[in-house]
Amino acid sequence: MPYQAQVRETGKVIDLRDxxxxxxxxxRQGVTAIHRGCRGGGCGVCKVRVLSGAYALGKCSVAVLPPDERGVGFVLSCKTFASTDLVVSTEAESQDR
Amino acid sequence: MRLGVVETRVMDLDESLKYYTEVVGLQVTGREGNRAYLKGWDEEDHHSVVLVESDRPGLNHMAFKVRFEEDLNRFEKAVAQYGIPVRRVTKGTRLAEGEAIEFTLPTGHSMQLYQDIEKVGNGLKLNPDPWPDNLKGMAPPNLDHLLLTGDDIKSVTEFMTRVLDFHISEQVVSVDGEQLIGTFLFRTNSPHDIAFIKGPDAKLHHFAFHLENWQDVLRAADLLTKNDITLDMGPTRHGITRGTTVYFFDPSGNRNEVFTGGYMPGADFTPITWTEDQLGKAIFYLERQLNDRFTTVLT
Structure with a gap:
């Protein structure tokens, strides 16, 4: 089932295909607030914080997404697959962005 | 000496092997534990790329192959005399590799020199055809160069040129000429065997494979789309080196390039200088501008 992700700062809603x-x-929808980097979970350029919702996270570099950040909802959006609707923040303070 | 081996970390060895063999088109020559060993079709040594499974991508080390075994002693002394600690890597540390020396560059990157490595050959030494059968993907004949980032470009360039006898093909300087921002260095007749550009220490910008011509670069770019591989930049031409190129990312986010063309410098080559305000044209001659991704995405 397709879900939606809302960007807190802009209110923009992103449709997520299966x-x-x-x-x-x-x-795909021209949302540039989330930056595209390597698209492989390696560089950390697409890091955002999920404020609400559930998701699966693929393999991400611990150098740019350490365990303590994962614990509070930071994700690399290239490896984030929603399993409910999400609200994300593109401006949450991270140690490494 | 020439660039012989790049050992890079990947986050999923099986997924990476699929990419490096089927899309890039390297050949697997060995696998042991969490490491896989690969080579281009025209390379004679056992491997030029080592993939190591890890929890983060990036460069473990690069290794240059010296001509004679005794060169190791000579460089071991010279590097130590320069004030950089050197250690010996024992034979058999990695598959097919003999003894090596290892030291850390002023930019924090681990560099090795070696001479002894098992030769598996390229099968093209007696009345050969120009290329073998069963090539896959982009099918680069060989590894070409790598670009690393670091804070102190002046120091690393001084070490590489004075101690390891590299030559500068091109350099990027601040407009006032005071600051060195990047250097492109060669030890063979290539416009660059290794290059350094200002940025965070110990990071990998990219490593590149050689292709024969521009048409092969275009075909490589086609393969990126066909296989949904993430494109970074190109196909385009570099001002620096005059080569043609396309950049893309491996499944762990390490940047790769396929590169062809450029001039053939000798040891007496007069370095080319670019000023920082022309960096866009220097890097991407056709677009004449850099993008944020190219300068900030590092592993």
């Missing part, structure tokens, strides 16, 4: 990462959906 099996589509948050980043790919954002790119």
């Amino acid at each position: 099996g589509e990462s948050l980043l790919d959906a954002a790119t």
